[in-house]
Amino acid sequence: MLFRKRGGDGARALREELRRPGVVLVPGVFNALTALMAQSLGFKAVYVSGAAVTASMALPDLGLITMDEMVKTVKYIVDAVDIPVIVDIDTGYGEALNVMRAVREFEAVGAAGVQIEDQVMPKKCGHLSGKALIPPDEMAKKIRAAVEARRNPDFVIIARTDAVGVMGFEDAVERAQLYLEVGADVIFPEALRSEEEFREFARRVKAPLLANMTEFGVSPLIPAKKLEEWGYKFVIFPVTALRVAMYAVREVFRTILEEGTQAVWLDKMFTRRELYELIRYYDYEKLDSEIAKAVDNTYNKLKEGGHGPRN
Template identity: 50%
Template sequence: MTGLLAAATSAADKRIAFRAGLASGTIQRLPGAFNPLVAKLIQEIGFEGVYVSGAVVSADLALPDIGLTTLTEVSGRGQQIARVTDLPVLIDADTGFGEPMNAARTVTIVEDAGIAGLHLEDQVNPKRCGHLDGKAVVPTGEMVRRLRAAVTARRDPNFVICARTDAAGIEGIDAAIERVKAYAEAGADLIFTEALHTVAEFERFRAAISTPLLANMTEFGKSELIPAPTLERIGYNAVIYPVTTLRLAMFAAEVGLREIFAEGTQSGLLDKMQHRSRLYELLRYEGYSEFDSEIFDFTLEGDR
């Protein structure tokens, strides 16, 4: 029964594992999961963690990533994902969904959802996708207040609070480095440098600060797609692939639907589908069957 209906690992232990991973010298790879089943696949393949992207939660609701989702929607999806995996889950909490007090409440809600950490960004509220133009950032002091509120609200000291800066493309890399130094001093455990372009820019951040660093390797954005071993060599501690699984799934779904529309059958698509037996394996149907037999393996005697 262990790990069947929910993860066998406690939220506290996942947070300990996440912190240990960030300090290990081995880069922590966190692909994005657009649903709980993908999180189970991420674990089975052997990654170190799972990421829940705000852009993906928005897209799943057929909304653009411009701050339209709510804390309830984001934390609810995060809880669904975190409960099925033994891996630590890092979640995108945008700007904290409001003022510093809202950011504090966001930490408590996300903590209660069993998640290992969140990141807060220094964009104005409502935010924009980090790889779009036209972003604006709040003054450094305002982001520091946002982070201090979040750190103060944290009850589990191992819960990771990550500060994301979008300032590099707006104010320049030097200004962004000065910002993240202030964010680390305010209590951020991890720094997320958004929309850097080249290996050299990632190296500049690593040389400038000692706080653990997270890289965002999202497709079709402003960043060069740098391999994880290269990021590890530079000294980055974690890397996320936020939208990759959703893009793969949506591409395949669109191709398949267009073929069904054109041909009137899905028979030519079978070799592109996950087989039923593989789905059942991932869902652990056999384990549920065994559990059901153990629970209901009894007979009634007499005529009562």
């Protein structure tokens, strides 16, 4: 069956990944189709990036997306894939009680975990200047609220701190320790500025860690194998797919505008067959045919026995 998923599978799978050795590469996705592509290639989880989803709506990453908009996007993604879906919920859409509601909403649509950050609203991209943080105890309340709100104990709470670029490295370490004490499962130190900071953070904070390998930011692009050696569990690539996709869209549109045809791009395209196979087009056709055949057989048997429906 195409619609065979059971609630809670993603959270359990993500929790199992936390217990296993080895690093997990997590690509950023912004819709169901990109998530399905990631799954088809063998990724073990996907990350729904707030920045990527917001950009796909032609909006800046300034906390403009609403919880309802993000929940709807995540539901489409969860319905499309069987691998765990991690969701970036920015600052949690408000204070502690708002975070509780957010956790319930995302858990209800099948997310495996959420990431909450300690910026003030309106938040900014973690790799830009001008960020401001809420006090560590206020963030701790949000994390504790998230832990209390989850129905499934496997649901993963990821605490992100942006303190390195605002208050300094030591403050980031202290915040991470506090966030772990109140129940965070994973720590995400945002915008570390050097390999040495990545190594030192992992040495000082003994917990599952998430590294952000976003492009064009303040962090160096470090191979996942090296991050694994230092102690990082997850490596995310939050906006990579969106950036590459937009580059391709720009170039093909430019060709069409200048040449009036897309012909030179055919060998660079995802073919019709490839798209249909990815979205399981033929499986849907088969299912539709099987349902119609089963009903027709039942209907015809009833008619032959004189028990057909009256007009």
